[in-house]
Amino acid sequence: MAAEDRIDGYASAILEFATAEDQLERVGDELFRIARAFESSTPLREALTDPRIPAERKKGVVSDLLGDKASPLTVSLVDFVVSAGRASDLPAIADRVTAQAASARNKAIAEVRTAVELDAATIARLTTALNKATGKDVEVKTVIDPTVIGGVVARIGDLIIDGTVSHRLEQLRETLNKR
Amino acid sequence: MNLFAPILLMAQVEGETTTTTEPDGIQLLLPASSELIAGLIAFTIIFVFVWKWVLPMVDKRLEARQQAIVGQLTAAEATKHEAEGVLADYKAQLAKARDDANSIVEEARRTADALRRETVSKASDEASEITRKAREEAAGERERAAGAIRDEVAALSMAVAEKAVAGAVDTKAHAKLVEQYIAELGALRP
Numbered sequence: 001m002a003a004e005d006r007i008d009g010y011a012s013a014i015l016e017f018a019t020a021e022d023q024l025e026r027v028g029d030e031l032f033r034i035a036r037a038f039e040s041s042t043p044l045r046e047a048l049t050d051p052r053i054p055a056e057r058k059k060g061v062v063s064d065l066l067g068d069k070a071s072p073l074t075v076s077l078v079d080f081v082v083s084a085g086r087a088s089d090l091p092a093i094a095d096r097v098t099a100q101a102a103s104a105r106n107k108a109i110a111e112v113r114t115a116v117e118l119d120a121a122t123i124a125r126l127t128t129a130l131n132k133a134t135g136k137d138v139e140v141k142t143v144i145d146p147t148v149i150g151g152v153v154a155r156i157g158d159l160i161i162d163g164t165v166s167h168r169l170e171q172l173r174e175t176l177n178k179r
Numbered sequence: 180m181n182l183f184a185p186i187l188l189m190a191q192v193e194g195e196t197t198t199t200t201e202p203d204g205i206q207l208l209l210p211a212s213s214e215l216i217a218g219l220i221a222f223t224i225i226f227v228f229v230w231k232w233v234l235p236m237v238d239k240r241l242e243a244r245q246q247a248i249v250g251q252l253t254a255a256e257a258t259k260h261e262a263e264g265v266l267a268d269y270k271a272q273l274a275k276a277r278d279d280a281n282s283i284v285e286e287a288r289r290t291a292d293a294l295r296r297e298t299v300s301k302a303s304d305e306a307s308e309i310t311r312k313a314r315e316e317a318a319g320e321r322e323r324a325a326g327a328i329r330d331e332v333a334a335l336s337m338a339v340a341e342k343a344v345a346g347a348v349d350t351k352a353h354a355k356l357v358e359q360y361i362a363e364l365g366a367l368r369p
Contacts, residue, residue, distance in 0.1 A: 116353045122361075129361045135369030149341070150348040151356040161367070163360035165344055169337060176333035177326075 007089055011096035014077050018101070021073050028101040029141070030074040032111075034066065035094035036143045038087075048087035055083045102139045110138040111155045113145040113164070130154055133161065 018027035038045055047053060047061050059079050066075045081090055095109075102109045110130050112118075118126070123140055130138045134156055149165035210218070348356070 114353075114357065115348070116350070118357065122354075122357060125361055126357070126364075129364035133364045133367040133369065149345050150353055152360040161364065163356070163363060165348065165356065166341075169341055169344065172340070173333055173337045176336065177330060 003089070006086070007092045007096055010081060010086065010089065010093045011100060014093065014097050015100055017073065017077060018097075023071060023073055024101050024104070026071055027074050027077065028098045030070045031077070031094035032098045032109075032141050033143075034070070034074070034078060035091040037065075039091050040145070045087075048082050048090070051085070055085075058082050058087070098141065105139070106137060107139040108134070108136040108156055110134075110140045111143060112140050113143045113148050113153045113155075115144070115146050115148050115150055117144055118142055126152070126154075130156065130161075134159065 014027070014031070015024065018024040021027075038048070044061075044065070048058055059082065062075065062078050062082055066078065070078075078090070081087065081093060086093070098109050110127075112123075112126065123142065127138060127140045130136075130140065136156065138156055140154075147166060149169070151164040151167075153160065153162040153164045153167065
């Protein structure tokens with residue numbers, strides 16, 4: 001089975017469970033955050049994807065990390081993916097679940113990265129501005145990412161609107177390298 | 180001339196001698212008529228024999244001999260002509276071989292000249308190519324070194340800038356950057 005088909009299969013199964021439990025929005029949000037944490041933390045990624053580490057120990061890692069921070073359903077679903085040896089697909093599965101859940105609500109996911117956490121009012125104004133800029137009804141998912149230094153970068157599907165300090169520094173670096 | 184004159188003379192002398200009983204003088208030297216007739220007959224027989232058989236045989240032999248000599252002369256002439264032909268062929272072949280040899284030598288000289296010119300030209304081209312590549316490599320090395328220095332300077336500058344900027348971005352600056360981003364989004368159109 002191709003990787004894309006496999007990811008779609010897992011995402012569809014998780015969507016079915018979350019919809020059946022009427023926790024689609026919460027599960028989608030938590031999976032999104034778990035996926036970002038998985039991407040940004042190398043030790044966590046290695047612990048969950050290393051084939052030499054037994055599945056039970058991986059489940060223990062998931063329980064320790066998520067325990068009281070996520071719903072039991074989300075923890076169970078992550079356990080299921082990790083136990084199946086597909087932890088490396090977790091970010092893609094989470095993104096697919098989030099996108100499909102948003103799509104079910106006729107929304108597009110806007111992944112917004114900032115160096116500091118945004119308050120609800122700022123997120124609301126940012127959502128309105130992104131709606132106008134993209135012509136879509138977006139659902140903002142925030143990610144705290146210190147590497148952006150300052151500012152905001154939003155990714156809606158293939159569209160990236162980058163207003164971060166790190167992006168401007170990168171542009172400056174490229175300009176210096178061209179000279 | 181009468182061929183029988185000597186015989187008649189000897190017969191006449193014989194007749195005259197018969198009138199005498201004792202020969203004397205010249206008659207002592209002349210043969211008797213009977214001997215003369217017998218000799219004449221014998222001579223005639225021999226003459227006829229010689230005339231009839233010996234002479235034709237001799238003529239035939241001489242004719243054969245002559246024919247053989249003529250044949251040999253003809254053969255010798257033909258051989259001579261053939262030898263002259265062979266000699267002419269040989270001379271022609273020799274001349275052709277000489278011409279061929281000259282042509283080969285000339286061709287070899289031309290080929291050697293062409294090869295020499297080609298070798299010189301190729302060596303010159305290779306030398307030019309090596310020089311060009313060396314210059315390009317030197318220029319590339321200079322460019323790479325300059326690029327590496329630029330990159331190093333840029334990296335150091337950026338590292339310093341990142342540290343300086345990261346230290347300068349406080350909560351207020353973060354809020355201002357977010358507000359600026361929202362304002363810039365307002366200028367975008369779908």
